[in-house]
Amino acid sequence: MNERFTARVSDPKVAHDMRVLADFVSIWCDGNHADQPRTAARTDAAVLGTYGRKRHVLCAECAAHLAYAEKRRAYCGQDPKPFCAHCDTQCYTASELEWQRGMMRYSGPRSWRHGHAIDGIRHLLEARKYRRRADAKEETP
Ligand SMILES: [Zn+2]
Numbered sequence: 636m637n638e639r640f641t642a643r644v645s646d647p648k649v650a651h652d653m654r655v656l657a658d659f660v661s662i663w664c665d666g667n668h669a670d671q672p673r674t675a676a677r678t679d680a681a682v683l684g685t686y687g688r689k690r691h692v693l694c695a696e697c698a699a700h701l702a703y704a705e706k707r708r709a710y711c712g713q714d715p716k717p718f719c720a721h722c723d724t725q726c727y728t729a730s731e732l733e734w735q736r737g738m739m740r741y742s743g744p745r746s747w748r749h750g751h752a753i754d755g756i757r758h759l760l761e762a763r764k765y766r767r768r769a770d771a772k773e774e775t776p
Pocket of ligand 1: 693698
């Protein structure tokens with residue numbers, strides 16, 4: 636773990652996004668990998684205390700995806716940051732992006748029951764805004 640990561644995690648916006656991310660990955664892992672060996676994830680953000688006392692019990696695969704996503708979020712230069720799915724500067728590798736899209740599609744609708752109603756609504760509104768913008772682009776010759 637380097638100093639830059641540690642400094643970025645102290646930004647409340649970055650920490651908030653990481654908490655949402657970790658909860659979403661937990662919902663996905665709970666629903667899909669309950670039969671796998673799972674332990675409380677010791678990602679960099681978890682070690683730094685970003686998740687407080689909350690433990691995200693994940694399989695090894697999901698923990699690796701979360702660790703990757705934490706780094707991408709920490710080093711994101713966009714401000715304000717759009718949701719990753721709508722970002723023009725795609726910093727994820729193709730396979731990580733595909734994994735995250737599938738995970739979000741599963742966890743997004745289920746996150747309402749896990750205390751993420753506000754984030755769910757924000758996500759929905761922003762997705763709509765970007766869809767409109769994309770439609771408008773297609774219409775202009
Ligand atoms: Zn998993």
